[in-house]
Amino acid sequence: MSNSAQTIPIGKITLHQLRMTLKSPFSTSFGTFQDKDFFIVEIDDGEGNQGFGESVAFSSPWYSEETVKTNEHVMADFLIPLLFEHDIHHPDDVTKIFSPIRRNQMAKSALEGAVWDLYARRMQIPLADALGGTKKEIDVGISIGIQPTVEDLLTVIGKHVDEGYKRIKLKIKPGWDIDVVKKVRQKFPDIPLMVDANSAYTIQDIDHLKKLDEFNLMMIEQPLAHDDIIQHAKLQKEIETPVCLDESIHSCEDAKNAIELGSCKIINIKIGRVGGLTESKKIHDFCKEHGILVWCGGMLEAGVGRAHNIALTALDNFVLPGDTAGSSRYWEEDIIEPEVVVQNGKITVPKKPGIGYKIDRSRLVKFRINKQEFTADSIKKNSI
Numbered sequence: 001m002s003n004s005a006q007t008i009p010i011g012k013i014t015l016h017q018l019r020m021t022l023k024s025p026f027s028t029s030f031g032t033f034q035d036k037d038f039f040i041v042e043i044d045d046g047e048g049n050q051g052f053g054e055s056v057a058f059s060s061p062w063y064s065e066e067t068v069k070t071n072e073h074v075m076a077d078f079l080i081p082l083l084f085e086h087d088i089h090h091p092d093d094v095t096k097i098f099s100p101i102r103r104n105q106m107a108k109s110a111l112e113g114a115v116w117d118l119y120a121r122r123m124q125i126p127l128a129d130a131l132g133g134t135k136k137e138i139d140v141g142i143s144i145g146i147q148p149t150v151e152d153l154l155t156v157i158g159k160h161v162d163e164g165y166k167r168i169k170l171k172i173k174p175g176w177d178i179d180v181v182k183k184v185r186q187k188f189p190d191i192p193l194m195v196d197a198n199s200a201y202t203i204q205d206i207d208h209l210k211k212l213d214e215f216n217l218m219m220i221e222q223p224l225a226h227d228d229i230i231q232h233a234k235l236q237k238e239i240e241t242p243v244c245l246d247e248s249i250h251s252c253e254d255a256k257n258a259i260e261l262g263s264c265k266i267i268n269i270k271i272g273r274v275g276g277l278t279e280s281k282k283i284h285d286f287c288k289e290h291g292i293l294v295w296c297g298g299m300l301e302a303g304v305g306r307a308h309n310i311a312l313t314a315l316d317n318f319v320l321p322g323d324t325a326g327s328s329r330y331w332e333e334d335i336i337e338p339e340v341v342v343q344n345g346k347i348t349v350p351k352k353p354g355i356g357y358k359i360d361r362s363r364l365v366k367f368r369i370n371k372q373e374f375t376a377d378s379i380k381k382n383s384i
């Protein structure tokens with residue numbers, strides 16, 4: 001092999017900005033989503049291969065500080081120039097190349113994901129294999145937003161249980177918690193069930209949260225502040241329900257600290273929140289060594305982000321079902337071909353190279369509201 005074959009050439013980077021509308025609104029303790037703006041990153045190696053990534057930041061900084069606009073700014077003005085300036089021998093190099101830029105994990109992850117896909121396609125292997133994944137199929141659950149009434153919630157749960165989802169996650173908030181979970185348990189005594197508070201409580205609510213212990217929940221996700229691990233450790237000592245951290249974990253370092261403090265027993269790994277697949281794998285490996293269970297979270301992704309989640313979940317310590325539901329749970333028309341299908345609560349890990357799904361170009365164009373292209377030359381011109 002020549003030297004150039006050992007680096008991943010970055011010929012052109014395209015930011016496709018898309019706007020898609022969820023089939024039904026999704027409500028959490030911090031707000032409701034329906035229209036979704038995001039970027040599909042396409043990296044062309046100039047040798048006939050393209051890799052794809054998806055940015056998962058929302059339009060408002062409710063879940064984390066990043067937004068669609070900050071993702072655009074940070075990718076266009078800082079991260080894309082860094083990619084053109086450095087040789088990439090392996091996708092793991094990207095984390096290091098991006099390290100002069102603080103945080104902005106979702107912006108980093110969108111580009112890093114495209115490099116991983118491109119790498120796997122060039123190698124002619126599935127992304128799951130490139131990451132070290134061994135599963136042929138993955139178990140998936142579903143996250144159900146806050147509903148107008150408990151009756152509505154029971155109906156929605158029944159539908160998804162019938163579809164075969166392996167566990168049900170309910171969004172909770174003060175006023176939509178203990179009584180709701182009680183009624184769900186009365187109707188569905190045996191389903192694997194968990195709750196996600198998205199930081200809606202404080203440590204003062206400890207006695208209230210203890211009441212969840214009687215419902216045999218798999219876990220409570222991110223009950224306390226988005227940036228806390230200290231109070232979560234106090235809470236975990238007092239409640240039996242395992243605490244799972246989502247918002248508080250932005251890196252493997254964060255995961256190590258949380259585990260050392262006893263802030264959680266389970267970690268939700270979201271590729272975007274931790275800055276990419278390389279960091280996700282690092283957290284997965286660390287948790288495996290320390291007996292901490294992990295699962296793959298979701299950010300209401302379109303097909304590209306969904307495909308990345310599936311590839312990551314093929315790693316063996318993703319023992320708990322994640323939030324990666326089928327495309328049709330979110331979208332009338334997804335941007336990949338075929339769309340992601342769930343059967344009996346399982347998704348088959350694709351065997352084709354890269355993310356293993358084809359990009360539906362006509363739908364990409366249909367949902368596109370803006371497009372920007374970057375080459376090494378255009379970056380140089382801009383910086384003069």
Ligand code: OSB
Nearest residue numbers: 063143198297298299300301323
């Ligand atoms: O906390 O996991 C979360 C959706 C938007 C923002 C945050 C979260 C969620 C979900 C849905 O729970 C996950 C999905 O179905 O993609």
Ligand code: MG
Nearest residue numbers: 196221222246
């Ligand atoms: Mg969550």
